[in-house]
Amino acid sequence: MKHFVVRPRSAAGWGLLLLFLGLIMMGLWPVVAGVNRARLAFGLPWLALWAYAIVAGCWIAMLLGNRWLARRARGDD
Amino acid sequence: MTSLSTSSLAPLWITLSYVAVALVIGLGARRGRVMDSLEEWGVAGRSMGTVTLYLLIAAGSISAYTFMGAPGWAYSKGVAVFYVVIYLSYLALVAWYCGPRVWEFGRRFGHVTQGAAIADRYQSPLLGGLAALVMSIGSLAYAVLQTMGSAYILAVMSGGRIPVWAGVILILAAMALYLYVSGQHAIGLTNAFQGVLMLVVAWSVGLWSAHTASGELGFGAIFARLQAERPDFLTLPGAGGDMSFAFWTTSIIVSMLSFMPPVWSQWMSARSADTIRRSATWLPTYYIVVLPMVVVGFIGILALPQLERADTVALSYALGHLPVWLVGLLGAGTLAAAMSSCEPFLHSVAMAYARDIAQPLWRLGDSATARLARRLLVPIMALIVAPVAISEPSNLVMILLVGLGFATQVLPAFIGMFVWTRASTAGVIAGIVAGFCVTLAFTLIWRNPLGVHAGFWGLLVNLPLFVGVSLLTRPVRDDVVERFFAISAPGRSRA
Numbered sequence: 001m002k003h004f005v006v007r008p009r010s011a012a013g014w015g016l017l018l019l020f021l022g023l024i025m026m027g028l029w030p031v032v033a034g035v036n037r038a039r040l041a042f043g044l045p046w047l048a049l050w051a052y053a054i055v056a057g058c059w060i061a062m063l064l065g066n067r068w069l070a071r072r073a074r075g076d077d
Numbered sequence: 078m079t080s081l082s083t084s085s086l087a088p089l090w091i092t093l094s095y096v097a098v099a100l101v102i103g104l105g106a107r108r109g110r111v112m113d114s115l116e117e118w119g120v121a122g123r124s125m126g127t128v129t130l131y132l133l134i135a136a137g138s139i140s141a142y143t144f145m146g147a148p149g150w151a152y153s154k155g156v157a158v159f160y161v162v163i164y165l166s167y168l169a170l171v172a173w174y175c176g177p178r179v180w181e182f183g184r185r186f187g188h189v190t191q192g193a194a195i196a197d198r199y200q201s202p203l204l205g206g207l208a209a210l211v212m213s214i215g216s217l218a219y220a221v222l223q224t225m226g227s228a229y230i231l232a233v234m235s236g237g238r239i240p241v242w243a244g245v246i247l248i249l250a251a252m253a254l255y256l257y258v259s260g261q262h263a264i265g266l267t268n269a270f271q272g273v274l275m276l277v278v279a280w281s282v283g284l285w286s287a288h289t290a291s292g293e294l295g296f297g298a299i300f301a302r303l304q305a306e307r308p309d310f311l312t313l314p315g316a317g318g319d320m321s322f323a324f325w326t327t328s329i330i331v332s333m334l335s336f337m338p339p340v341w342s343q344w345m346s347a348r349s350a351d352t353i354r355r356s357a358t359w360l361p362t363y364y365i366v367v368l369p370m371v372v373v374g375f376i377g378i379l380a381l382p383q384l385e386r387a388d389t390v391a392l393s394y395a396l397g398h399l400p401v402w403l404v405g406l407l408g409a410g411t412l413a414a415a416m417s418s419c420e421p422f423l424h425s426v427a428m429a430y431a432r433d434i435a436q437p438l439w440r441l442g443d444s445a446t447a448r449l450a451r452r453l454l455v456p457i458m459a460l461i462v463a464p465v466a467i468s469e470p471s472n473l474v475m476i477l478l479v480g481l482g483f484a485t486q487v488l489p490a491f492i493g494m495f496v497w498t499r500a501s502t503a504g505v506i507a508g509i510v511a512g513f514c515v516t517l518a519f520t521l522i523w524r525n526p527l528g529v530h531a532g533f534w535g536l537l538v539n540l541p542l543f544v545g546v547s548l549l550t551r552p553v554r555d556d557v558v559e560r561f562f563a564i565s566a567p568g569r570s571r572a
Contacts, residue, residue, distance in 0.1 A: 001555040003499040006566040020170055027163040027329055029322035036322075038308035043297025045304075045311040051159035052368070055361040058166040062173050062358035069354070 012068050019061045027054050089234045091405025092412055095274070096251055099416065102270050103255025103263035110262065115447045118260035119189045119428050120345040123180070125265055130356040133265050134172065134343050135363035136272035138165055140219075141226035141415035143279070143367055144407070149388035151374025152381075155310030157320035158371055162364050164332040169360035171333060172340070175495055176357055177350035179341060181564045182494075190425070191341040192433030195490050198561055199502040200553055202437040207506075208487055209433035211513070212338050215481050216422040217461055223419035224248060224466040227412055233392055234408040245466045248412075249458045252420050257451055261346050264420050271413035276366050278410030282395065282403060283369020289398045290376045296368075299376055307378060324525065327533035334536070335484035336491055338429060339421035423462070427453040482520060482532040486512035489543035495565050497547075498558050504547025512539025 008014045025031055035050045042049060112118040125133065140146075142161075150158035179194070188194040191212070196205025228244030239247070255263040284294055291298035303310055314320045347353045370391060377390035380398075384390055392411075395404045431450035435441060441449065489508040493500025516535035525531050552558065562569065 001498070001559065003497075003552065003558075004566075004569065005498075006496050006562070006569070009569070020174075023170070024167060024333075027160075027167070028326040032313070032325065033322060036312050038304055038311040040297070040300050040304055040311075043295055043300060045156050045300055047156040047312065048159050048368075048371075051162045052365075054163050055166045055364055058170055059358065059361045062170070062354070065173065066354055066358055 010072075012072075016061070016065050016068060019064070023054060023057045023061055026057065027051075085401045086235075087401045088405035088408050089231075089236075089238075091402065092231065092234045092408035095409035095412060096247070099267050099270065099413070100251050100255060103251075103267045104258050106255070106262040106266040107259040108262070112258070112260055112451065113444055113447055115189045115428065115432060115443065115450060118447055118451060119424075119432075120183070120342055121261040121265055123184065123346060124348055125346045125352070126348055127352050127355045129265050129269050130343065130347050130352055131359055131363070132269040132272035133346070134340070134356060135360055136268040136275065136413075136417040137264075137339060137343065137421050138168065138418070139272075139275060139363075139366060139414050140418035141223055141230075141411055143275070143370055144391060144411040144414050145226060145388045147367060148370050148374030148377065148391040149386075151310075151371045152377045152384070152390040153387040154315035154317050154320055155312070155375075157313055157315040157325065158374070160320075160325050160329055162367050164329045165364050165367075166361040167329065167333040168340075169357050171336075172344065172360065173354055173357035175336075175491070176344040176347070176353035178495060178565050179344045180347055180350050180353055182561070183345040185564070186560070189342075189345060190428050190432045191336070191338045192429050194341070194494070195487075196433065196437070198494050198553070198557065199490070199505060200557055201502050202433075204490075204502060204506060206434045206437060208490065208509075209338070209429035211483050212487065213426045213429055215484050216338060216426050217457075217465075219481075220419045220422040220426070221462050221465045223415040223422075224462055225469060227415040227419070228466065230392075230408050230411050230415070233396075234405065241469070242467045245463050248416065249463055252416060252423065253454055253458055256420055256424055257454055260451070261342065261424065264424060265346065267420070268417045271417040272363070274413045275410050275417075276363070278406045278413075279366045279369045282391070282399065282407050282410070283372050285399055285403060286373045286376055286394060287369075290380060296372050299372060299379075302379060303375060310375070310378060321528040323528040324530060327530035331482070331485045331530045331532035331536070334488050335481055335532075336487065337422075337484055338425040342421065342425050342428070423454065423457060427451070427457055430457075482516035482535060483513050485532045486516060486535050486539055488512075488536065489539065492543070493547075493553075494561055498562055499547055499552055500543070501547040501550045501552050503550040504543045504545075507546040508539040508543030511542050512536060515539070 008017050035046045037046050039046050110117055116122060147158050182188055182194055186197055192205040192209035195208050196202045224245055227248040228241045231239045231244035232241055287296055288294050309316045344353055373391045373394055377394050381393055395407050427450045430453055431446050435449055436446045486509050489505045512535035515538045516531045519526060519531035519534045
């Protein structure tokens with residue numbers, strides 16, 4: 001058989017992959033260095049707030065993924 | 078074991094009541110089902126709905142660490158503790174992508190364990206058994222740590238009346254009973270109960286503590302005071318100076334890429350592939366459970382500056398400042414966290430020993446294997462977990478770190494299932510062995526060189542070797558690869 005590396009096969013699939021990778025980059029150096037300040041926002045340290053922004057981002061990304069999969073199953077994509 | 082204690086018996090009764098409720102729920106979870114197959118006892122007949130699965134995975138990933146270790150990290154290091162929230166959310170992304178595929182492998186090919194899937198993909202029972210055996214080291218160390226945490230809580234809540242050995246036996250006996258009777262059904266329902274309890278307890282304790290410490294029903298005043306008096310706790314590398322960007326980053330990557338066997342069983346227990354996606358989607362919302370307990374750790378920086386053991390900060394603060402009923406609930410919540418993450422590991426080790434090692438070795442039938450898995454629970458608890466937990470080894474955390482480091486080194490096996498068709502058996506074995514040796518050396522001999530996680534160093538050697546050896550050796554049979562990638566990459570398996 002002809003071997004391959006699995007990759008997305010549609011623009012929406014690539015978009016979701018980039019969204020996931022973007023979220024992962026948000027939690028790692030050098031991005032976290034940008035929020036590494038002893039400052040507060042909404043009563044929380046910046047880094048804590050950033051962590052929960054990533055949590056919310058992951059939740060939203062998967063919600064979008066589910067919608068895309070549902071559309072693909074219906075044949076719209 | 079503990080210098081903390083309470084003179085009132087109310088917290089103990091609340092904590093013991095939780096154990097009794099968990100026992101009743103666990104035993105009742107069987108609901109007349111016949112537990113004579115691994116399909117039923119091991120993966121709950123692939124029957125779990127979205128909410129149960131959500132709470133099963135969420136409670137399973139929140140261990141006693143959240144109620145003891147995480148406040149301790151906040152107390153000793155500061156905001157570095159939030160790396161946990163981030164990697165748990167990334168694990169949800171991994172579950173969203175890989176979970177439905179694993180479920181489909183199980184449904185079509187009859188896998189009930191991670192080792193069985195590895196053995197099938199690489200046509201090597203030896204590789205499946207080896208992976209199961211070494212994964213069990215980390216799993217057992219994890220289970221022992223949680224059992225020790227449970228016994229510690231009982232000792233504190235009873236004011237020392239329940240010694241550690243008795244606490245270990247009590248907790249293991251309760252789990253053994255309902256795991257033997259109801260298997261994964263018990264884990265699902267008890268975790269659902271424990272998950273809700275933990276959420277309620279964490280926020281009650283966090284908000285009450287914040288109100289006691291600052292007079293406000295919020296966390297802003299506490300962090301404002303820390304910002305003024307101890308700003309080093311609000312940034313990396315933290316107050317101890319030991320959470321560098323390198324360690325933060327590599328810890329998240331290593332934790333995100335460790336596919337522990339109980340998670341695999343949880344995915345296979347879902348009713349459908351969509352059930353896993355829906356549960357994974359909502360999983361990050363559960364991790365707000367970490368925030369209030371971490372805040373208690375931050376409160377301790379100012380209120381309890383002289384603690385000997387950082388991981389006792391939440392209990393110490395509760396015993397000194399909260400009403401007894403809330404101390405009891407904290408005991409119950411911590412015990413729930415310990416048990417909800419301990420029982421899936423014990424269950425998965427019993428399944429792995431029976432299905433991935435004993436069955437191919439002695440050519441057992443499926444029903445004999447299922448019987449063996451259930452019966453193995455007791456010797457695993459009585460001969461391994463209980464004696465080690467009672468002896469309270471000082472190097473257990475080290476064993477756990479090595480075990481979890483190894484879990485990440487199994488990554489090539491999963492790359493060959495989800496991403497790359499050319500992965501060969503020899504390539505996977507070469508990568509795992511080399512990665513494990515490096516992780517072992519950089520954990521025991523030269524700890525985390527350059528501030529980089531030992532498991533990440535292991536991956537740096539493991540992955541290139543895996544790719545190189547795979548390209549130089551014979552690939553797995555085409556029909557096997559095609560059957561796996563018909564699921565992992567539908568429409569591309571014959572490209």
